[in-house]
Amino acid sequence: MDLRYTDEEQDFRHQLRAWLETVLRDVGPEPDRHDWPARRAYDTSWQRQLFEAGYAGINWPAEFGGRGATPTEHLIFLEETERSGAPYVGMNFVGLLHAGPTLIVEADDTQKDAHLAPILKGDHIWCQGFSEPNAGSDLASLSCRAFRDGDDYVITGQKIWTSFAHVADYCEMLVRTDTDVPKHQGISWLIMDMQSPGIDIRPLRTMEGSAEFCEMFLDEVRVPASNRVGDENDGWRVAMTTLSFERGTAFVSEMLQTMELCRELAQLATTITSKAATAWDDVGLRRDLGRVSAELDALWALTKRNISEATRTGLVGAGGSVFKLAYTDLRHRLGDIALHLLGRASLSIDDVGELATGAHIQGRIHGLSMTIAAGTTQVQKNIISERLLGLPKEPSMTRAKHT
Amino acid sequence: MDFWLTDDQVGLQDGIKTFLDGRFPLEVTAAREETGQVIDPGGWRELAEMGVFSLLRDGFDMRASVVAFEQLGRALVPGPVVTTFLAAAYLDGAADGSQIIGHLEPEHEFTVLEHGDQIDAALLFDDGRLSLIPATAISTRALGRPLDALSPVSTVDINIEIDPSNDTLAQGPAAEQAYMRGVLLTAAMQVGLSAAALDLANDYAKNREQFGRPIGSFQAVKHLLAEMMTKAEVARCAVHAAACALDGASNDPAVRPVSVAKTIAGDAALFCGKTGIQVHGGMGFTWEVHAQRYWKRAVVLDNSFGNADHHATAVANTLVTRKERN
Numbered sequence: 001m002d003l004r005y006t007d008e009e010q011d012f013r014h015q016l017r018a019w020l021e022t023v024l025r026d027v028g029p030e031p032d033r034h035d036w037p038a039r040r041a042y043d044t045s046w047q048r049q050l051f052e053a054g055y056a057g058i059n060w061p062a063e064f065g066g067r068g069a070t071p072t073e074h075l076i077f078l079e080e081t082e083r084s085g086a087p088y089v090g091m092n093f094v095g096l097l098h099a100g101p102t103l104i105v106e107a108d109d110t111q112k113d114a115h116l117a118p119i120l121k122g123d124h125i126w127c128q129g130f131s132e133p134n135a136g137s138d139l140a141s142l143s144c145r146a147f148r149d150g151d152d153y154v155i156t157g158q159k160i161w162t163s164f165a166h167v168a169d170y171c172e173m174l175v176r177t178d179t180d181v182p183k184h185q186g187i188s189w190l191i192m193d194m195q196s197p198g199i200d201i202r203p204l205r206t207m208e209g210s211a212e213f214c215e216m217f218l219d220e221v222r223v224p225a226s227n228r229v230g231d232e233n234d235g236w237r238v239a240m241t242t243l244s245f246e247r248g249t250a251f252v253s254e255m256l257q258t259m260e261l262c263r264e265l266a267q268l269a270t271t272i273t274s275k276a277a278t279a280w281d282d283v284g285l286r287r288d289l290g291r292v293s294a295e296l297d298a299l300w301a302l303t304k305r306n307i308s309e310a311t312r313t314g315l316v317g318a319g320g321s322v323f324k325l326a327y328t329d330l331r332h333r334l335g336d337i338a339l340h341l342l343g344r345a346s347l348s349i350d351d352v353g354e355l356a357t358g359a360h361i362q363g364r365i366h367g368l369s370m371t372i373a374a375g376t377t378q379v380q381k382n383i384i385s386e387r388l389l390g391l392p393k394e395p396s397m398t399r400a401k402h403t
Numbered sequence: 404m405d406f407w408l409t410d411d412q413v414g415l416q417d418g419i420k421t422f423l424d425g426r427f428p429l430e431v432t433a434a435r436e437e438t439g440q441v442i443d444p445g446g447w448r449e450l451a452e453m454g455v456f457s458l459l460r461d462g463f464d465m466r467a468s469v470v471a472f473e474q475l476g477r478a479l480v481p482g483p484v485v486t487t488f489l490a491a492a493y494l495d496g497a498a499d500g501s502q503i504i505g506h507l508e509p510e511h512e513f514t515v516l517e518h519g520d521q522i523d524a525a526l527l528f529d530d531g532r533l534s535l536i537p538a539t540a541i542s543t544r545a546l547g548r549p550l551d552a553l554s555p556v557s558t559v560d561i562n563i564e565i566d567p568s569n570d571t572l573a574q575g576p577a578a579e580q581a582y583m584r585g586v587l588l589t590a591a592m593q594v595g596l597s598a599a600a601l602d603l604a605n606d607y608a609k610n611r612e613q614f615g616r617p618i619g620s621f622q623a624v625k626h627l628l629a630e631m632m633t634k635a636e637v638a639r640c641a642v643h644a645a646a647c648a649l650d651g652a653s654n655d656p657a658v659r660p661v662s663v664a665k666t667i668a669g670d671a672a673l674f675c676g677k678t679g680i681q682v683h684g685g686m687g688f689t690w691e692v693h694a695q696r697y698w699k700r701a702v703v704l705d706n707s708f709g710n711a712d713h714h715a716t717a718v719a720n721t722l723v724t725r726k727e728r729n
């Protein structure tokens with residue numbers, strides 16, 4: 001048990017820090033949330049810069065173009081990029097964190113050759129077409145249908161909540177290829193070109209006001225059978241590779257941002273005055289915020305334990321679900337503290353007067369999505385209690401046939 | 404960086420666990436509630452022989468110590484194990500188990516002392532000084548009904564005469580260091596307690612049936628257990644991180660991580676204690692079932708070395724940079 005970084009790890013950090021310092025001078029401010037072409041350009045050109053400096057796919061194996069960094073170096077990378085204010089992974093998220101890693105493990109050589117390098121270079125944006133109107137938490141009940149027709153699959157159905165679908169080049173699609181078997185067994189994983197005829201994309205406005213996710217309507221969309229990853233009807237297993245990735249280090253940057261948000265909120269409280277006192281003089285507020293701050297440190301320690309486990313075993317074990325559950329719950333509590341503290345300033349997402357209040361309200365709204373996306377809180381609790389604590393499943397959750 | 408138990412730490416953990424399972428099973432410990440002497444002097448000496456109080460003297464560090472104390476917390480070992488451990492740095496009798504060293508924690512106008520009738524002396528942290536007050540200098544009045552039957556209590560006359568030339572064990576940074584060790588070892592016990600309360604409730608949830616199936620198949624129950632596990636795991640990480648900081652095996656100074664650990668572990672223990680009772684239903688409210696013992700000890704430990712609120716406030720104070728208002 002040792003939290004100190006080795007000399008090699010520190011060398012890695014210092015080189016990265018020096019590089020970030022030089023390149024970040026020329027990276028402009030983040031574009032407007034609603035300007036999608038500008039956002040794509042911003043995210044992909046940052047990815048290109050990472051690629052050229054050898055930092056793209058930091059944790060991908062070197063043989064597939066990644067840096068092959070250790071889990072600890074990956075953590076340092078996330079820490080330093082966050083600390084320096086570098087652009088967030090943004091819309092490269094699905095390619096780098098879901099689709100790419102899945103392809104590395106499951107795809108054939110032709111598929112790897114076609115797709116891995118463009119993800120690393122920022123040439124291809126990916127989206128995730130898993131959820132459907134009637135298949136959210138119960139993802140395996142998905143019904144978007146693919147029939148085999150010669151060398152193609154022909155897909156008809158609907159997907160929803162597809163983040164970045166309107167700017168993506170490719171989609172990792174889960175489709176139903178067999179309806180006569182238990183629901184987990186009739187699913188296939190396909191690479192879908194988003195330019196294919198028959199895809200109708202309708203952006204959905206989120207409660208944050210921008211169009212972060214979309215509905216996708218698919219009408220006889222043809223996807224070559226050679227784009228199937230893994231065997232036909234084995235897509236559920238392939239997809240689980242992706243989801244376990246999502247619960248690993250996916251929240252590290254976010255969490256470091258939250259630590260900063262927490263410090264800023266405390267600082268803000270010292271400047272909010274009423275009569276002779278500041279909000280920070282309220283011991284109740286200090287206790288509440290101190291608890292959240294303490295928990296963030298504890299979750300940072302948990303992250304390091306997860307990273308250490310991954311270094312030893314190659315896997316993130318129990319810690320991934322535990323982290324997701326605790327962190328997303330904490331986001332709600334931090335957000336509620338902000339609302340209480342800011343009072344009527346909460347009514348505006350723009351800063352009110354001289355006070356930097358907006359980020360806290362924006363953060364409060366965003367927190368509401370975090371206990372839903374990537375497996376809801378209730379689903380995480382099912383996972384923890386059933387897989388980690390060995391409790392029995394509910395009878396209704398047994399593997400029904402797909403209907 | 405490698406934030407994982409070493410083989411040696413796992414060995415220590417297993418050794419202590421095996422010892423405690425054999426010598427301090429909870430049925431045996433609970434039976435002492437009726438004897439009037441909850442600390443078994445023979446058992447105390449055996450704890451000392453296991454090296455529990457002398458870990459630092461024997462060349463172990465705080466990381467090993469939190470691993471050991473997590474197990475003591477898990478077994479609800481009665482008695483002032485933390486302060487005896489701290490005193491062992493100065494007193495051979497504490498290290499070898501011939502003396503039991505308690506803890507005077509003045510609060511408001513009164514002090515409630517644990518194990519007043521069995522301790523030989525008590526530590527007092529005050530004004531940057533660590534003093535050892537002999538039991539003969541402490542006038543106590545037993546309180547008939549302790550919250551935790553395994554933590555008998557008495558009130559203490561607060562006006563204790565301290566003779567600095569005789570009583571002082573440490574001052575300044577050394578006293579500060581001892582205090583932080585005490586905070587952290589208490590937090591480690593809270594982690595063990597949380598995990599034990601979870602194990603008990605988890606077993607019960609798998610075996611107790613209602614509506615024709617195990618209650619652990621109901622989400623309303625299994626989600627409680629998932630929350631218990633989450634809190635216990637997160638708290639364990641906080642305790643280990645603070646131990647690294649106290650050992651200098653971290654780039655962070657120790658003050659904040661130690662308060663973080665006590666906040667998170669204290670909340671976890673109280674939560675796991677009360678939730679363990681809830682999962683047991685009516686059985687949880689009985690004297691016989693151990694669920695109640697975990698919650699009661701959680702309250703005792705929360706009130707030792709500063710409660711979760713106190714440490715949360717200390718953490719908060721590290722968030723802002725400004726002069727204290729006068």
Ligand SMILES: Cc1cc2nc3c(=O)[nH]c(=O)nc-3n(C[C@H](O)[C@H](O)[C@H](O)COP(=O)(O)OP(=O)(O)OC[C@H]3O[C@@H](n4cnc5c(N)ncnc54)[C@H](O)[C@@H]3O)c2cc1C
Nearest residue numbers: 128129130131136137161162163369372373374375376378
């Ligand atoms: C911001 C955001 C981005 C997203 N991006 C994508 C994306 O890019 N691609 C993609 O495929 N999907 C995406 N999703 C979808 C996301 O994965 C689903 O919203 C999520 O899995 C929940 O499914 P649902 O919305 O259908 O809710 P439901 O499953 O209908 O859940 C509704 C409520 O019922 C509860 N519930 C459901 N089942 C159970 C159960 N068994 N036990 C207890 N409670 C239960 C849930 O916890 C929830 O509270 C995104 C979602 C959000 C919010």
